[in-house]
Amino acid sequence: MNVLLNPSRSAFRNGMFRVFIGGSTLYRTGDWMDFVAINWIALQAGGSGTFLGLVNLCRLLPIFLVSLPAGTLADRYDRRMLLIYAQAGSLVLTLGLSLWMAMDGPLWLFLALIAARSVFSAMETPVTHALLPNLVREQERGSAIAWNSAVLNLSRIIGPAVAGVMLTTMAPSIILWINAASTLAMILVVTAVKPLPSAEEPGRAAIVQDSGQHGAREAWRYIRSESAVQSLLLLAVAPMVFGFPYTSMLPLFTQELLGFGTDKLGQLLSVTGAGSLLCSLWLSLGREARWPGRWLVLSLLGFGVSLCGFMAAPAFGWAAAAMFAAGLFGQAYRTMSRIAMQQQVPDRLRGRIMSIALMDRGFIPLGALLIGLVADMAGVLTAGLLMGTGCVAITVGVLAWRRELWRM
Template identity: 30%
Template sequence: MPPDRTGTSADGIAPGAPQPKRAADLLRALRVRNFALFWTGQLISGTGTWMQMVAMAWIVLEISGSAAVLGMVTTLQFLPLLMFVLPAGVLADRFPKRTIMLTAQTLAALQAVVLGFLALTGSPQIWQLALLAFTLGVSNAFNYPAQQAFVPELVGSALVPEAVAMNSVQFNSSRMIGFALGGLAVARLSAAAVFFINAASFTAALAALLALRTGELRLSRSRPARHGALREGFRYVAHTPAVLFVLGALAVVGTFGYNWPVAAPLLARDVLNVESVGFGALMSAFGAGSLVAGVGLVVVGGSSERRMITSGAVLALTLVLLGVSRVYPVSLGLMMLAGLSGTVFTTTVNTRLQGLTPDRLRGRVMSLFVLLLAGTTPFGSALLGLGAEAFGISAAVIAFGAVTLAGLAVLLVLHARRPRPGRAR
């Protein structure tokens, strides 16, 4: 049964309630053995993944020296999300999510090994890096929807808000540590070493998935997705205004506000004149702000539309200021603010969607979450790379911030003008 107009889902979770109110609530999800294993494995693997992102961006820039090429390689990494993430959501509603994740993360580990050997034996060609970036994107396209939809199976509906907040802490902790270690490892060791470290980190995630007690998973009793499942997911979104508004805001921010793999290394190299360690520090500042936001959301609680729009607007304004800044310490502070506001936005979106979506549609709706957060990156990254080539990275980042702010404003006006139940047209 879909959510009613009050926003309560079939799981009995209303967006904004029940939300964790104290920092101690964070531990409730970790007391579930399966979730604790899953969380730890993803923390270790995620750290390696963020380290690889630093190494990949830096090696592409070193070989090509081109913002457009960096944008192209980043586009190819996220293009498979655009191509495959929606059918992957159907798969997540039809087949065991644990099996999907084991397969996808094994592919990602193999991709890292190949990257390591290419970097170790000589300078890899751009086409090789582009092909491997695409391969990683295919893995992520099938992994992410299953990973998002797996959370309620690990902890049960009552603990979903705490688990989502805890996942945010894990994600942003690994990002902060990974970016710092990635910058240092590229400078002190080599890009090849970083790729091999990432490959090794996947063993923790795979071991955790294999160690899960499948008998303790809270499997949905809903019927599996059948023929026409994708259309059913779209119909649900189209006829649920609260979900449509959340996904619309995510589309705007995902396309224009979340292009850090292209923006950060170019700002570091061309504007702030810092090397790989400085780039890693910028992204660690971003991760630190994200970590503060993740913990803060547990303490504050709640998940409102107002918080979602406000945090998205702050992120957009921060982008504009980053484009203006020429002072490295100022840019570090702005990156921290970007991480904080961006994490408040994405965590709020995630929690609201988890609360609004019934079990039988969760994989499909969360695949839309992944599509609009990361699958829009091919467009954003390509546009940002081309804009940086033509007008400079500062002007491009300022423009993207302005477009993000304008898009959220238009969306908010349209949402406010939508007829409400019981209100005359």
């Protein structure tokens, strides 16, 4: 699993990309502040792990419904304008959530607003992944993906820490107003950036003439013909169902297993983000990884072991160290998986294939709901250990079935 360094591959040398990343940093920080506020309010309002899982089901389930149509649109229309429309819709509904919190509205309306906003968020993600390679040169694409991941993780350090402190003294609605302001700033940034003219393949323009249904069939045909793409999609099941729901369920684990409140919750999320950021920055330096399949498998095994270590933590320091490791290994998997997938697909299919790949996030709320139910019926510790052991067991099972992953 050698890694080669090539400075000419660094996307950060591109001025337009730096503008985009700068705006994205502010936007994602507000988004993570929002994430902490929403989950904490859900736990306090619903009073159970099941309701917390239900909130995250509403937050992420639209991915299954919207991701592929959004990817098809990204292959047919202006990706930059689509991103602006999606973020504008999210902005309006964030304001609606802040008003709901200020007015102490009914829980059903809270769930409805979360689900409606998630539709726009589900549109935004595949469009962003399709647009990102168009902002840089071909040899910089891997670095661009890693820089984008670095921004997500830097914001995961700053956002939860700030939100955790604010929640001790301020109303959660204030945090959502801040998120709305950061979303507006990102809309202005996306309006200013322009894709590179050479980034568009001539064949992509012809897709505008196709129907969305035909475009989806073409994407599925491509997946059926590519064994490597199939293996990457199958491998995603383990972490999405049993691993990554840990961020949604962390308020429950922090409160029930460690006995801490919002300040420690914010610190744990920030420590997790620090591990993820370290990994993303390392990969963003233009490093070219050999044997990506081995990186993916080993990072998932480390991820599962780290989660088990957190659940068994006797003190906060141990828990923080385990969360740092979980962030490091989890991000190694996520970034390498996205890079590997981007390298497998042509630009004319990029929006659709990436939207299918990004649908794996839709398993997260199902996993959160499952873990929440187990926590209510069998105990929080049992539910937490199920996350780590499930991640390891399914990864080993997929590797035994698709051995080409190790040779990828």
